[in-house]
Amino acid sequence: MGTDHIFSKIKSRFNSFTQAEKKVAQFILDHTQEVIYMSITDLAIACEVGESSVFRFCKSLDLKGYQEFKIALAHSLSSENENTQLYNEVSVTDSVEELSSKLLTTTMTALKETYQLIQKEELMKAIQWMVNATSIHFFGVGSSLLTALEAQNK
16 A cells, blocks of 8 residues: 555545445544454444445455555554644644644645545546647636636646
8 A cells, every 4th residue: 555644545535435334434533543453353343334344445445455454554543643743723822833833734744645645547647638638628616716717827
């Protein structure tokens, strides 16, 4: 799985999961520290799904199975612990330096997670389609309008 961040993958694919897989995903997101020590059977029981649903969940994340999932989870947890920050908790009492640091950390984390989710082959296909297109139209409503206008200008 490389440097992919497992939590980003789970969140980005959540809506495409089956109902049973959603139960597994939600349990993992809510009980991450506990899951790292659970067997596939323990996780299935905790989620009230079958072991095969847990296995399919792992496969849907492009992993070979539950063991690879646990390794990816441990890797994600260790990299998350290296970046221990309180960037989620902005308060009124934060100094300009603290606020700037939290904003920078949040932005860098979002960019890193987005980068890790990029499927290079699919991106190359999209680029080729744009290069070969006779025209490209951008649409946006609300704040997405600004993104569409920026894309048009570029």
